[in-house]
Amino acid sequence: MITTGELKEKLIAGLGLEDMGIDEIDDDMALFGDDGLGLDSVDAIELTLIIEKEFGVKIKDMSESENIFSSPNTLVAYINEQQELDKK
């Protein structure tokens, strides 16, 4: 099981958010759009690569990823769920 803290560390390193700290990203903060972290479409691609490399979870469909990418909480829930499914 991964935590939101572990995910945020990977996001900061992988997305070049060098000026941000883990505590500046809320667990429920929107990852995309003007009100949240403000990531864009290239970041979305980078994010899928980070998740595959760091957590072994592959995201194959952009329509599926819209809900997953809502916030650190939804992303962590998805990663943990997929990792559980892979174990079975």
Next chain:
Amino acid sequence: MKIYDMDNKRYMDIKEVKNPKTKVEQLSHVLHCFENDIFEIVYDKSQPALVKYIESLDQNILYQDGMQFLYFTSGTTGLPTGVFKTKKNSIKQAEALLKTLGDRKFNRVVTTVPFVHIYGVDIGAVVPKFLDIDVWTKENFLPEELAIEAEKEGTLIVTTPVFIKALNRIKKDTDLSGSFFLTSTAPVPKEDGKEFHERYKTSVSQLFASTETGLMAHKTDDEQILNTYEGVNISEKYSMLRVSSPFLAQKILKDGVVEDVKPPFQTEDIVEILDDKQFKLLGRSSNLAKIAGKRISTQQIEGIIEAMDGIDCALIKIRRDDRALKDEILDIYVESKEGLDAKNLRKILKEHFGSMNIAFKIFNNMKIVRSSVGKKIGFKEL
């Protein structure tokens, strides 16, 4: 030709769309304009500063006789430059591009790029129109999705280096030899070009172009030498590339004034010319950063930062990270009493550049060093 909307899994008609919101609507509208010789201003409406700038211009000068499209590109001084192109520019260019693809036969084009810049319109829309084959697109692609599309025989993929790098980084073994890739907006790093070719058994032709010049030259996979397109004549002045070709813009809108373009066009690219058809790109003389393929003037960002309360001076250096999808990162050196706050800067950049997330690192407590004529030339720690 037809447009296939991959998100909604249906074909869409080529028609006038007053305020196109999606990529498919943009595509439908530009093709409608192109087919019917209707002049249109093509720009990214998600960039608030650009929208404001265009609205501030004398609207009468935006309409010039005989022109097909007016595009906007980042000027080196920070103000956008308007670039007028004719239909003939686009058609001649499509012909020249297809000659370089040899005997390859395509039955459709899949494009990941939006239709708000010249690359998307001229290559992603006009080329399939010229070939009379369908064009497929969707709002957002994941690398996996693009790989699945590229597995289908006879697909021409119009994309950017971001996807070439991303395809190299996913865990997928597949043969894409039945398809062919085109990229533009930035070079594909040599190692990425090599890896892509070896792993997927296909090739990527990198289009070296600008809005003002249109296509200039191309190279494939990990090649380092650029080969000019048919009809392109090259020369250099102070090691900077000059270009004449049938694809060159007819008129340019600069500082609110429309000027005729007299060839050869002087670019900002530093080159080594090998012969009349080949050259090497050595760098860029201007202060334009390319963030995920989009040009941004560092001078414009310095101006934005210096307009913030408490900031005396800012200097931006561009740092490269070839492995990252956003391969140019801005190092921002700031002279101020209070320091520049990253969160605040991010918010202000959004107000100017819309949804684009710019990668940067701030260095506060700096003294910006100026030359005798006031030009910013460096920095030192306080």
